[in-house]
Amino acid sequence: MAFSPDFRTMSRPAGTGVGAGVIDQGLRAYMLRVYNWMASGLVLTGLVAYLVANTSLRAAFFAAVMTPNGVAVRPTGLGMLAMIAPLGFVLIMSLGVNRLSRQTVQMLFWAFCAVMGASLSSILLTFTGVSVVRVFFVTAGTFSAMSIWGYVTKTDLTRFGSFLIMGLFGLVIAGLVNMFLHSSMVYMLYSIVGVFIFIGLTAFDTQRIKMTYQQVAYYDGPDGAAKRAVYDALALYLNFINLFQFLLQFMGVRSNQDN
Template sequence: MAIGPDMRSYRGASAAAGAGVLDEGLRAYMLRVYNWMASGLFLTAIVSLAISQTSLIDIFYPLVTTASGAVVRQPGILAYVTMFAPIGFVMIMSFGVNKLSTTQAQGLFWAFCALMGASLTNIFLIYTGTSILATFFVTAGTFAAMSVYGYTTKANLAKFGSFLIMGVIGLLIAMVVNMFLHSSALQFAISAIGVLIFTGLAAYDTQRIKADYVQYGYRFGADVASKRSVYDALQLYLTFINLFMFLLQFMGNRRS
């Protein structure tokens, strides 16, 4: 017969309460990350459509008469700027993670997404709008399924992380090489491997974000959580965009 309160029940209740608070915080944090990512994708789509469907297209891709007399659109200086500027933004956000304020990180995220929209304008010149929309929905479905898998699976995907990142580096090297070779077979292989790698990264990134919050989330203040959610959203955003672009090379119907 126990005399006095059973401290084990108190400890059990305390642990359960702590777990409940952590789960609630994790769900709120992940929702914030996905909201940032979805908002960024929406901004990218709006900017890309606004340029491609209005006279702004003439600024980015002016009409040029070729030597054969054909009139085609070719990228202008502004188009090249928007193609390479996002790389600079990613580098600034990556190296300035500890120096940037939350407001600055958020502003850079919006600017980056807008620039990505401008840089993706050329897909509307290459592919039909219907195939672009269909590819977007396939990408969204694939990303959502893999993200749910990454969030719920008990398997440790961290061991695949290094392999996937090495795969991204290999893809970049292969893409640079193919700029000189112009090999259709190599391009097909790059596209196929790219789809596989970024499909895997959708699950891996989701699990990594969840694991980081479970490990360190209790230390997050409101400001740290706000800034960190922007960086995590950027990772998912980049994975989504790359998966979309590689799938588009398979599913996109080229304009005649």
């Protein structure tokens, strides 16, 4: 998921020639900043999810209800708000990419990750802790491999970008349709396609970040580059979270409680 325009066709300003060694050093530092933001966001999300699922906060977000199959956990009004709110944060950040200050973007990123934690806490109520941890490490390994490949590959992945974005929109539509169909076959295909789309987006976004670094440094300056790093971290964060959720549908073991 890209939040920045493609600057690769823009010409370099006169007098801004920089040695390859300087560029490589700056790129490594920038990529490290992006990954640090992403990893910190994941840690915050995990901590909030654990606290909501395992403390008295759980009652504020989820309620036990009786169903024909026994007791089930359903989101309260606050829980529903927590599930919808992340979309609002993403829209605010993406629409304000050229207007929001670096400090505001950073604050919104932390708030987004915290709300995502509350939203994803239902996973800890649905699946066993062991399976959640296992799928997390599988996701981390898959994400790392694809991100590294996206960074080092000589293949231009921009030609696949439009297909990945179209596939992403297709996923949203298929998910909405299956809310009414309740088809297990459609859901299985939906999950399989979702895994491949976010694997592809991980490589695509990593290469995009690498290829646009020089333009970010030249045109945005240090403060702008710091802000852009948060946006790039958000893109990778979303890829990781979505890949994790899709893999969980295949590899997760549901807890005894019917959710």
